[in-house]
Amino acid sequence: MRLENGIKVFTGTEITATMIKERLIENGIKASLEDDDFYKDVVTNEQKVPEKLNVYVPRENVIQAQEVIEEAYVDLMDN
Numbered sequence: 001m002r003l004e005n006g007i008k009v010f011t012g013t014e015i016t017a018t019m020i021k022e023r024l025i026e027n028g029i030k031a032s033l034e035d036d037d038f039y040k041d042v043v044t045n046e047q048k049v050p051e052k053l054n055v056y057v058p059r060e061n062v063i064q065a066q067e068v069i070e071e072a073y074v075d076l077m078d079n
Contacts (some may be wrong), residue, residue: 031057
């Protein structure tokens with residue numbers, strides 16, 4: 001469920017979006033996952049799972065969230 005007044009900070013595969021959401025929560029930022037309603041029944045894989053999910057955070061946490069997402073990518077690249 002999308003956060004009220006949430007801002008989309010990331011779009012990616014279910015695995016990556018979930019990892020980003022968890023990393024944000026670990027850093028004290030509320031986060032939620034949601035697929036695009038418009039594509040809900042169109043852009044799915046064979047198991048009817050959305051191909052892309054969006055990560056939303058409260059407006060006041062957007063800059064902090066972007067920093068956490070950048071750190072997550074650096075960590076992934078180092079591994």
